[in-house]
Amino acid sequence: MNGMNESGSPGETMPESGPGAAMPARGTDAAESARESSEAAPEPERYSRQVRFAPIGRAGQEKLGNSRVLIVGMGALGSAIAQHLARVGVGRIAFVDRDVVELSNLQRQQLCDEEDARQMLPKAEAAARKLARINSEIELAPLVGDVTPRNAEALLAGVDLVLDGTDNIATRLLISDVCFKRGVPFVYGGAIASRGMSAVFVPGRTCCLRCLIGRPEATGESCETVGVLGMTADVTASLQAVEALKWLSGNRDAVQGTMITFDLWDRRFRELPLPPPDPACPVCSRRRFPALEEDAEDAVVLCGRNMVQVRTEGTFDLDVWAERLAPFARIERNAFLLRASLAEGETLVLFPDGRVLVRGTGDPGRARSLVARYIGA
């Protein structure tokens, strides 16, 4: 097991090794000294209002400080969740996102601004900068990249809880599978248009996400086609964050075993029981984890957008590629990525981890052929 026991004593739930190996951690010294000083001053001013909230109290606050979470996806949901968890004092927040801040994100994604879009910052980096200003006493571990069958288990090592900020079902099923393999609760959330839903899947206690949705048909609905309101994402993220707060502060019996769905525009909320584990579910009945047996797709369309991510073998030295692509494209770059605007109209965004975002097409075939032509991978 991963050390996630019902008593939740901090010493046992906090293995020293964790995703820190895979992610550069920030604020470690500050977080350590905050932990030491919190023993001397048990009710710091910063958290006084929530310490006075009876179900949390000093004991719950201390547990929060010793907790580690992973947030997958730092769009509207992930950034709202991260902001809440940073403010409540969760000791270590790791987060992963593969995308770059754009102007169209600012309507709903609270941790990015116009300057981040101008600087072409990855969302994880933009979020890390804001979160460090919100709470310098916690440890932040941003990762610009993907969650794949190859790295998912390493990312989850030592984590007490995983929160869903993704925009696609394949990644959600992967996270759910790994969470159930490792015995880690998974706080699911989804938001589109004015509709949202959330549920907490707890291994050994509830069904998994796979039981609930099986193999879903594509609906053709995405944030690109039908839009999404920032308020929908906020409410969904708050529903997720409060369940995380309960679990991490030791109020595990208060975690809801139901699924909530709502439509903010029509102001309708519905709460439904989660179904029991499905006897046909490979995860719940046979402890088989299909998402971990699959190879990650080499080219995926990002959430119904005019953008395809192509994964190449190996990594990119951005300096080398800036020179190589200069004859064919207008080059812009920063410490995190290289953007090459091609004469054909599309834009290639290269990341050091070997990913290429092809902007300007939603066709994986076209994206692959552009990557083959200019990068040869």
Ligand SMILES: [Zn+2]
């Ligand atoms: Zn299941």
